[in-house]
Amino acid sequence: MRAIEPIPDAMQAAVLHAYDGAPDSLRVETRPVPRPQRGQVLVKMTAAPINPSDLMFLKGLYGVLKPLPVAPGWEGAGRVVATGDDWLSRLLLGKRVACAAPNQHDGTWAEYMLTASARCVPLIDAIDDEAGAMLIVNPLTAWALMDTARRGGHRAFVQTAAASALGRMLLRLSQHFGVEGIHIVRREEQAELLRSMGARYVLNSEAAGFDEQLRETCRQLNATIAFEAVSGMTAAQVLRALPDGGRLVLYGALSESPLMADPRDLIFQRKRVEGFWLTDWLAGRSLLGQLRLARQVQHALGDLLRSEVAGRYPLQEVHRALQDYQASMTAGKRLLVMHEK
């Protein structure tokens, strides 16, 4: 192990004890600080956001179940303070990085996190740790979805949960790349927010005549792909509205319900349903391609891919952070702040 500063034996971490979504099951506790092996780095965490995928993880609804007890948190940023003895890890020593949690062990809601060197992205100077902490999950997903729409030759797309942090990024990217979007929200203030950002086609799914309006707008713009984050009946509604041959890409399940689809859409209208997971998408790219992408995305972080921060909380107040986030996701991200920079 190489280190740039003394590594303590113990740390504070939010620790999950049961996948039941009960507040009591998540407790801030003392945990040992692990030591990096070959191919690993120890990140002294600065900040970590709460994302929808974290909420799913707490309830056991995320696609990855880690052995309990475990620290949640899929992404964050900090400084690499110790590494294994291989060249790639050593290159990262002392660097500020955005980092993704490992699939088996403790995540980012802790003072230190051990992860694979390949799951870290060195931050450029223009990006501070707070923005860096929100580099991976939303910006890269938004980028990947836009890439999917453009490579597939789709001239327009539909998206649900359009007022989410990710949805707003997708809106800005679509404006930047000249791909038209149809943005579905559930409340009027969300619709106004998106319109104030210049969105031309915003539909409120709770308004009368929504189904008909969605179908008509899809037809008019030839929106042949949908990015769907709600699942349940929302997926069925959106699939129904797509023109013949339309493609629904599910990347979230905010409703926590099974996806539904009308058999007629699949059988007689050649529509299809697939999923999107950032991990798979990244795995399809070379290490060099991933690094190039990480730089591109960082340069857009201040602008197209920026996240609004609605609140900062010390790790001890993780429950308040979770409550505030669930009460209003549209207001912006909640960040857990572990160490001052």
Next chain:
Amino acid sequence: MRAIEPIPDAMQAAVLHAYDGAPDSLRVETRPVPRPQRGQVLVKMTAAPINPSDLMFLKGLYGVLKPLPVAPGWEGAGRVVATGDDWLSRLLLGKRVACAAPNQHDGTWAEYMLTASARCVPLIDAIDDEAGAMLIVNPLTAWALMDTARRGGHRAFVQTAAASALGRMLLRLSQHFGVEGIHIVRREEQAELLRSMGARYVLNSEAAGFDEQLRETCRQLNATIAFEAVSGMTAAQVLRALPDGGRLVLYGALSESPLMADPRDLIFQRKRVEGFWLTDWLAGRSLLGQLRLARQVQHALGDLLRSEVAGRYPLQEVHRALQDYQASMTAGKRLLVMHEK
């Protein structure tokens, strides 16, 4: 118009008056006999089967809704007794044909049917009208599904409703082509039937431990594609059991329920859901390719693609035929017999 015999002005036909599935909505009535125009033929019907797609059509659940009142029936066989004045139609004059109904007008449950010349397949001598009446829907679909599995490089497949006429064809084709199948049925006598046909992997979805057994068998055989005809929760069960990257092809909805799917299968396991419709599949082939296919399939009709007939009914007794078919689809096809050959 050219004709080989006098064409009467009126005929008997089963006529549907409402898409509500009520017995009263289907009545045998007198209808005018239409006259063929350019590109059309008039078929004097010999026989027409009842298929699951007809049951869906009667309830308005099929992908195509025709203006009412209308004669149901998607396929059948008979002799071309009159044609329009174009060369393709004239070639068919006097020929015995298998024929598919038009998407807008009256179908095969009638003494005469007007359809496009391109929707007729001349029957070879070895195939009688009864077998020919069941040439299109099941045999071609089974052939197309097997083709899909083989072209996709799938070494094994799953199928639901495996004891249906189509399911049994798929079993025989899989034995012929050396592709392994996992056959899902709902009753023990169906399982025994398939085992007596030589099926090695037959699972009863009502038996204890079904989910686990299905998953384990899919893993063992690397069954990466499923042909699903039930929809609803059955689709979710099958999708769940497929290995990572598995593909579910929906070609029916016997449960009359929306397809359900676990978001985790789509998002984290790269599984996908699509539909199959014979009409689309055929449209992707040239006319010559379709004719070649029709000959291939006819040569297999006596053997791999044979249908068992469980009962023959005059058109007047269409209600009894429907009741018997719905009471036991596994027993075999019910044929409506319109004219003696």
